[in-house]
Amino acid sequence: MEIKIFNNEKEIGEAAGSFYVDYINANPACVLGFATGASPVPTYEYIAESYKQGKVSLKNISTFNLDEYCDLPKDHKNSYFTFMCENLFSKTDINMDNVDFLDGNADPDEESARYAEAIKAKGGIDIQLLGIGRNGHIAFNEPGEEFTDEAWKVTLTQSTIDANSIYFDDVPMPHYALTMGIGSIMRSKKIIMIATGSSKAQAVRDMIKGPVTPMCPASILQQHPDVTVYLDTAAAALL
Ligand code: PGA
Numbered sequence: 001m002e003i004k005i006f007n008n009e010k011e012i013g014e015a016a017g018s019f020y021v022d023y024i025n026a027n028p029a030c031v032l033g034f035a036t037g038a039s040p041v042p043t044y045e046y047i048a049e050s051y052k053q054g055k056v057s058l059k060n061i062s063t064f065n066l067d068e069y070c071d072l073p074k075d076h077k078n079s080y081f082t083f084m085c086e087n088l089f090s091k092t093d094i095n096m097d098n099v100d101f102l103d104g105n106a107d108p109d110e111e112s113a114r115y116a117e118a119i120k121a122k123g124g125i126d127i128q129l130l131g132i133g134r135n136g137h138i139a140f141n142e143p144g145e146e147f148t149d150e151a152w153k154v155t156l157t158q159s160t161i162d163a164n165s166i167y168f169d170d171v172p173m174p175h176y177a178l179t180m181g182i183g184s185i186m187r188s189k190k191i192i193m194i195a196t197g198s199s200k201a202q203a204v205r206d207m208i209k210g211p212v213t214p215m216c217p218a219s220i221l222q223q224h225p226d227v228t229v230y231l232d233t234a235a236a237a238l239l
Contacts, residue, residue, distance in 0.1 A: 001208060001227045005236045009042050009196045012230045016192060017046020021056045023127065029060045031119075033128035033180075034088070035139070036065065036080040039194040040129055041087055048091035058094040062122050064115070066130070066139035066185075068104040070153065070176035078167055079104075102178040108153035111178060116150045119184065128188035132195045135159045136203040136216035140179035143215045149183030182220055191227045193218070195235040204231060205238040 006012045020043065024030060034040070050056045068080045075082060081101050089099060100118050103111050119125060130138050137143065140154045154177055165173040185191070195204050207218035208229070214220075221227045231239075 001221065001224075001229055003208065003229045003231065003236075003239070005231050005233060008232055009039075012194055012196065012232060013042025013046045016040075016043040016194060016230050017050065019192070020047050020127075021050045024056050024058065024061060027126065028057070029062070030126045031062045031064070031122045031124065033064050033066065033125040033185075033188055034084060035129045035131050036067070036083045037131045039131035039196060043129070043194065044088040048088060051092040058092040060098075061094065062098040062100070063094070064100050064119055064125060064180075065102065066128075067177050067179040068102045069174040070104040070178060071174050072104060072171070074101075074103070074105070076171075078171075078173075102151055102180070104174075104176075104178050106178075108151075108178060112151040112181075115180070116184065119187075125188040127190045127192060128185055130185070130191060130193045130218075130221075132193060132200055132203050132207060132218050133160060134163060134199050134203055136206050136218045138182070138185060138218045138221075140177045141182050141185075141217045143217060145214060147183070147214050147217070147220055148181035150181045151178055151184060152181055153177070154179050182217060186220060186224055189226065191221060191224055193221065193227060193229045194231075195229070196232040198234040198237060200235040201238045204229075204235050208239060 072079050141148055142157045156175055206216040210219055212219045212222050
């Protein structure tokens with residue numbers, strides 16, 4: 001793993017964002033796996049601003065996203081699809097026909113098979129962006145007995161519900177989600193992980209220095225050949 005440490009999340013947004021801009025310019029039809037949550041927002045802001053300034057076009061890229069809530073309409077303000085539209089897609093020239101998302105209201109097994117096939121049909125994911133949960137989860141793969149493979153329906157843990165329920169003010173936060181599995185994430189050719197803040201410090205340490213165990217799902221990234229981790233000083237404090 002390559003570890004990069006920055007002073008704050010703005011610097012991470014500039015560094016990771018400029019990496020994406022250069023990558024997209026060199027590979028205009030690339031396949032990108034995106035993530036939701038607070039961690040990638042400065043990176044998305046940098047990419048959107050670069051588009052506005054005519055420095056990059058997203059019109060030929062294809063995208064997949066890590067996860068989506070179950071039992072929530074796709075266009076609900078708290079869906080992850082809406083999050084991506086608001087934070088990136090609507091601010092760029094991305095072709096929405098090339099945006100694929102897990103459908104949290106579909107049959108989980110059929111949706112998992114469809115997603116795996118769709119990723120394969122695009123030649124796999126070139127770069128998967130990840131955040132990390134306070135408990136070491138990646139996407140919604142929570143600590144557990146074994147590493148998962150393809151997309152599956154997960155029951156969210158209390159830790160995740162506590163972290164995300166602040167965003168839900170009209171409906172209760174869903175307790176289930178569809179998530180890409182650890183196997184689907186590990187098959188990405190490159191992985192970019194972003195973590196900021198002291199609440200992530202222990203999970204970051206476990207991911208990088210701890211044993212590879214499904215009790216810290218992110219620890220599997222030690223076995224991926226091309227991972228770059230962007231940290232602020234607070235998230236890196238226990239390394
Ligand atoms: P965050 O979420 O970026 O909002 O901290 C990351 C995660 O839980 O995977």
